[in-house]
């Protein structure tokens with residue numbers, strides 16, 4: 001396997017290779033991209049601000065991690081050096097700060113919005 005390929009472990013000694021551009025992007029707490037998954041086959045990359053030519057594309061790893069059997073499967077020690085760096089990024093959307101969840105809610109897949117409707121209703125109506 002070439003060094004730049006990504007692989008996800010799926011159990012029983014098997015891996016899935018990922019060639020999706022999403023898997024090549026690093027995390028940032030001040031990302032310039034959000035990835036909106038429309039379906040398994042279609043994802044939209046949405047710029048969150050102006051991106052300079054040659055600037056690295058980054059997204060927030062904590063946003064895409066959801067529905068992992070009710071568990072937080074990973075936590076990353078972030079060293080992105082942005083002003084708003086959260087330092088520890090749990091792999092669970094609902095463990096991100098509420099203001100972060102509110103910002104990214106609109107980019108979530110509609111199936112996820114439906115599944116966690118009650119949680120999202122609380123999130124979007126309470127301001128604490």
Ligand SMILES: [Zn+2]
Nearest residue numbers: 029078080085
């Ligand atoms: Zn960070």
